[in-house]
Amino acid sequence: MSRVLKTSGFLGLATMMVVGMYQNVLVASGDAVPAWMVGGHAHLGVLSILAIVMGFAVDSLAVEGRLRSAVTGLYVVGQWCLPLTVWLAAGFELTFLHPTAFLWGLCLIVAMLLMAYHTATSPADDAQRPATGSLADD
DSSP, rough: OHHHHHHHHHHHHHHHHHHHHHHHHHTTTOOOOOHHHHHHHHHHHHHHHHHHHHHHHHTTTOHHHHHHHHHHHHHHHHHHHHHHHIIIIIOOOGGGGHHHHHHHHHHHHHHHHHHHHHHSOOOOGGGOOOOOOOOOOO
């Protein structure tokens, strides 16, 4: 499942870069970039970076089973649907989609709260981790 998060993150960043290139074409041709396009671009970029981070975090924190599936599914849905809602609702005047942004945001929030819960309730395993370096003899 962490592969899904990481893949989604990198795919989101590539998509965001394509949108950024299109925005550059608009500016270079003397047109203004619509605010709704900038908002969706920013959301997708930040959420995609966090998807990659989440992919490493679920591995590092040993999130497993249904919790891992829930975190992955909720996060990926929120990562893509939130910026798409901004683009479709504002850009294509499908205003009936605006309220769904709260649903996609809630998916992201629940994924983060599940990770917070897992982190807070997991047993400390500091004794099992190998030392990463030696202490100085100061």
